[in-house]
Amino acid sequence: MTVIDRVHKARPTQRWVGLGAAAVTWWALYSVNLPFWDWLIGDVVGLDLETRLGSGVHFFFYDTVKILLLLTGIIFLVTVLRSFMSVERTRAILGGKREGVGNVVAASLGVITPFCSCSAVPAFIGFVAAGVPVGVTMSFLIASPLVNEVAIALLLGLFGWGPTLLYVVAGLTIAIVAGFILGRMRPERWIEPFVFETKLGGQTVDPGMSLTWNDRIQIGIEEVKDILKKIWPYLLVGIGIGAAIHGWAPEQWFADHAGPDVWFAVPLAVLMGVPLYSNAAGILPMVEALFDKGLPMGTLLAFMMATVALSLPEMILLRRVLKPQLIGLFIGVVTVGIIAVGYLFNAVIPT
Amino acid sequence: MNIKILGHGCQNCANLEKATREAASALGIDATYEKVTDDASIVGYGVMRTPGLVVDEKLVLSGRVPTADQVQELLAPLA
Structure with missing residues (x-):
């Protein structure tokens, strides 16, 4: 019997006990993640965590597990809460x-x-x-x-x-x-x-109304599986690049080319981000590594916003209902907004 | 029974159709299947979140991909 079927048939006590056990397991894994990789890579494999190789490898494994745990926990919670909305x-x-x-x-x-x-x-x-x-x-x-x-x-x-x-x-x-x-x-x-x-016909089925707690939990588990299945390649590539930046990228180079003193870094990051199609899971590990290298948060978040807010596939879909003029304006207005936010963040968050 | 799958031929619609076919054959229901990909018609059935499942012109589910067992529970009273 799969987890989904179990949830589908669970009685209330089984359901809450199951959820409690899952929460405890999650917390235990999250707490043990850092000491575990310190021990495995530092003591067992014997890499020096201060070296480039050691810190890069450590970053890759530690971050992969940490991000997977965070995604699982938060997607589940958000989806269950959102099931009350439609x-x-x-x-x-x-x-x-x-x-x-x-x-x-x-x-x-x-x-x-x-x-x-x-x-x-x-x-x-x-x-x-x-x-x-x-x-x-x-x-x-x-x-x-x-x-x-x-x-x-x-x-x-x-x-x-x-x-x-x-x-x-x-x-x-x-x-x-x-x-x-x-x-x-x-x-x-x-x-x-x-x-x-378009005539809005028929009755609307409100998917949020008639759900039981079992249904909501089940939707939460399905959503975690769906999203992880969709984003894991982005995530691994992102963490891989992040690990490479973490271990090898020269700090001085980034400071000179994209640091707080380079005024055009924000628009450049946004223009690079708009055509790039990824999701937050692929971008944020890189953002983390680049932030450690001294890049300003505003530039990095503007880059991420540009990649997630404006994507080519969505624009192609929207072309079915919007004429090119409106799509152009849509992209233009949102891009300008993201650039403005990037400058604002750079001004208020210290690097 | 006339069954319509509403959506743009995305992965979700294919999964929904598969689950529905399994459910219908498990129940021994003789059904005709139709794909509805036209935006105006999809919205016309009241669906704003694809995929949607319409049985004999009545919307029974939208916005998620159920398991075959769940579709069976939906179809059984309509057969």
Whole structure:
């Protein structure tokens, strides 16, 4: 019997005991991770952890396990909490909102609504056809990938509360302001006409309403499996590059070419990030290693925001409902927002 | 029974179709399958999060890929 089937049939006591056991196991693994690799690589294999090779190898294994644990724990928690929310409910809440307030609510809901950019098109049509203003819908679509659970999990684990909160607030601000600006530009003229003609038929099944706790836990486990399956290649490549940077990259070179004194580092990082398609799991291990090398946090986070917020596959999907002018403006406004946030972070976070 | 799988031919839709076919054959249901990939029609069924499962024009599930067992529970009362 698979774990999913077990959860599906669990009685309440079994369920809570099972969850408790999982939490304890998680905590034990997380606590033992650092001493274990210190011991295995330092004492058993006999590498000197101060050397390039030793610290690179140690970084690779320690970070892989740490990041996998963080992802598992946080994706599970976030998914279970999000199962109380749904795209349908979000649309109902946004239905009566005007621009301004609507943008703020839409961006916040973008963070807590279970959603994947692969559903961006049906969600866009569903919102707009139901009368949600285009700019408000945009705020939702920008916030959803930008402030995502993978990024939050990793930022929290690698950099702590401060940068994580700053990231969330900055991501929300970009989504609110960009959606508001786009909404002021009469974007309706750049939307394929069929969107407005779509009839919303039938009854809506609200997937959040009828779930039991067993269902929610099951969805949480499925989501962890799905996301890990999707991101592990990015993660390994990211950690590999991170380990190489950690052990070998010369600090002076980075300081000279991308340090706090290089004024064009932020826009350059963003322009590099936009066409690059990865996710937070692939980028953050590199960000961590580069931060250790003295690169400013704002430059690094701007790079990450650019890769996760604007992706080519999503733009190609959105082309089915948006005309090229609006896609261009969308990319432009969000890019400018990310650059601004990068400079702001560099000004407030010391390296 | 007429079964429609709503979505853009993503991996999730393929998995949903597989689970549904397994469930239907386990229940001995004779069904015709149809893929709906057109955005306007998908939204027309009330789906904003793909994949979606429509049985005899009624939306029974959206936004996740269930196991074959779960689809069986959904289909059994409709057969």
